[in-house]
Amino acid sequence: MKLLADENMPYVQELFGDWAEIVTCAGRDMTPDQLADVDVLLVRSITQVNEALLAQAQRLSFVGTATIGCDHIDTALLARRGIAFASAPGCNKVAVGDYVLAALLKVAEHKSWQLADKTLAVVGVGNTGSQVAARARALGMKVLLCDPFKAQGDPTAFVELAHALTADIVSFHVPLTREGQHATWHLLNESAIDGLSSEQVLINACRGDVWDNAALLARQLGSTPLTLVMDVWEHEPEVLAPLVPHVLLASPHIAGYSLEGKARGTFALYRALCELKQVEMVLSPEQLLPAPPIGAVHLESPLDQGLIARLVKLVYDIERDDRAFRLALGQPGFFDRLRKHYPQRRELGSLQLINAGQTASELGFKV
Ligand SMILES: NC(=O)c1ccc[n+]([C@@H]2O[C@H](COP(=O)([O-])OP(=O)(O)OC[C@H]3O[C@@H](n4cnc5c(N)ncnc54)[C@H](O)[C@@H]3O)[C@@H](O)[C@H]2O)c1
Numbered sequence: 226m227k228l229l230a231d232e233n234m235p236y237v238q239e240l241f242g243d244w245a246e247i248v249t250c251a252g253r254d255m256t257p258d259q260l261a262d263v264d265v266l267l268v269r270s271i272t273q274v275n276e277a278l279l280a281q282a283q284r285l286s287f288v289g290t291a292t293i294g295c296d297h298i299d300t301a302l303l304a305r306r307g308i309a310f311a312s313a314p315g316c317n318k319v320a321v322g323d324y325v326l327a328a329l330l331k332v333a334e335h336k337s338w339q340l341a342d343k344t345l346a347v348v349g350v351g352n353t354g355s356q357v358a359a360r361a362r363a364l365g366m367k368v369l370l371c372d373p374f375k376a377q378g379d380p381t382a383f384v385e386l387a388h389a390l391t392a393d394i395v396s397f398h399v400p401l402t403r404e405g406q407h408a409t410w411h412l413l414n415e416s417a418i419d420g421l422s423s424e425q426v427l428i429n430a431c432r433g434d435v436w437d438n439a440a441l442l443a444r445q446l447g448s449t450p451l452t453l454v455m456d457v458w459e460h461e462p463e464v465l466a467p468l469v470p471h472v473l474l475a476s477p478h479i480a481g482y483s484l485e486g487k488a489r490g491t492f493a494l495y496r497a498l499c500e501l502k503q504v505e506m507v508l509s510p511e512q513l514l515p516a517p518p519i520g521a522v523h524l525e526s527p528l529d530q531g532l533i534a535r536l537v538k539l540v541y542d543i544e545r546d547d548r549a550f551r552l553a554l555g556q557p558g559f560f561d562r563l564r565k566h567y568p569q570r571r572e573l574g575s576l577q578l579i580n581a582g583q584t585a586s587e588l589g590f591k592v
Pocket residue numbers: 293294295314315317318321348349350351352353354355371372373374375398399400401407408409412430431432456457478479480481482
C-alpha cells in the first residue's frame with residue numbers, strides 16, 4: 226500500500242509505517258501525477274482535494290484530513306468515486322480553547338479590563354466554540370451563544386447574530402460555508418463592521434474568509450478602530466499586510482496547533498483506516514506524546530486573573546506567536562514557513578495545578 230501524506234502531519238510513520246510505503250510532501254505542492262499509484266492520501270487544510278488533484282488517482286481508496294474544517298475537500302466527488310473519507314472532528318478543539326483563553330487574557334491586559342465584568346459572544350457553538358464558552362464562564366464572564374442550527378433545538382439558549390455583535394468580545398467559530406441561509410462567507414461584512422463600537426474586540430480563530438478583511442482594514446484606518454485578534458486571514462497564505470499593524474494579536478493559522486491536537490488529528494485517520502481495513506489498533510494518542518516540559522505547579526494563592534494569565538503563559542505564550550508573525554511578515558513564504566516550523570506547543574491540560582480547584586479544571590488545566 227502506498228500512502229501520500231502532508232509533511233506537516235506528525236506521527237504518520239509511527240502509526241502507518243507497518244502497513245504502508247510512506248511518501249510525504251508539502252501540502253500545497255501535491256500534484257495529480259504524484260497520486261497515480263497512491264492508495265491512501267492524508268492531508269491538512271491547505272490541500273484542495275478536488276477533480277483536478279484526483280485526475281490520475283486510479284488506486285485511491287481512502288482520503289483523510291487531519292483537521293476539523295473540511296472546506297478544502299470535495300466530499301461529493303469522493304462519494305461519487307467510492308473513495309472512503311474521514312476527517313478529525315474535535316481533534317484540536319482544546320488547542321483553540323487555549324488560544325482564545327490566552328487571547329482574552331492579553332486583551333484584558335491591553336485594555337485594563339476585568340474579564341469577569343465583560344460579555345463574550347461565541348458565534349458557532351460546536352466543538353471549538355463550546356470550549357471557548359466554557360473557559361469564558363470559568364473566568365466569570367457572561368456568555369452569549371449564537372448558532373442558528375443549534376438554536377432550532379433550544380431557541381431560548383441562543384441569540385441572533387445582531388445581538389451577539391453587541392458583546393464586548395465576539396469570538397468566531399463557524400465552518401466556512403458559501404451556500405444556504407446561514408452561509409458564513411463574509412458573515413462579518415462591511416455593514417456588520419460599521420455597526421460595531423470602537424470599544425469592542427473581535428477574535429477570528431476559524432476561517433479567514435468569514436471576515437471581510439478589506440472592510441476591516443477600512444474601519445481600522447478610520448478614527449474608531451476595533452481591537453482585533455486574528456489567527457486566520459482571507460486568501461491564506463497571503464495576508465492583507467496593511468491590516469497587521471492594526472491587529473492586537475496576529476498569528477498564521479495556528480490556533481489549533483498543539484502537539485496533542487495534531488496527534489489526535491493523525492490518530493483519528495489511523496482509527497478510521499483501521500476500521501475500514503478491519504485491522505486492530507495497536508497504539509493510542511497518549512503513547513505518541515512526549516512528557517510535557519513542566520509537569521506540575523503548586524499554587525500558594527487563590528486563582529485571580531493575573532495568576533491565570535501567568536499560568537497560561539507558562540504553557541502557551543500567545544505573544545511569542547504574534548512577535549514571530551510580525552518579524553516574518555513580508556518575507557516570501559513566511560506564512561507556511563512559520564506553520565511548518567511551529568514550536569512544540571502543549572495544551573494547558575499538560576500542566577497539573579496542585580492545590581487548585583474546579584475553576585482551574587474548567588480553564589483547561591489538570592488539577
Ligand atoms: N484556526 C484553527 O487552527 C482552527 C482549528 C480548528 C477549527 N478551525 C475552524 O473552525 C471551524 C469550527 O470548528 P468546530 O470544531 O467548532 O466545528 P463544529 O462543526 O463542531 O462547530 C461549528 C458550529 O458552527 C455552527 N454554525 C454554522 N453556521 C453558522 C452561522 N452562520 N452562524 C453561527 N453558527 C453557525 C454550526 O451549527 C456548528 O455548531 C472549523 O470548521 C474550522 O474551519 C480552525
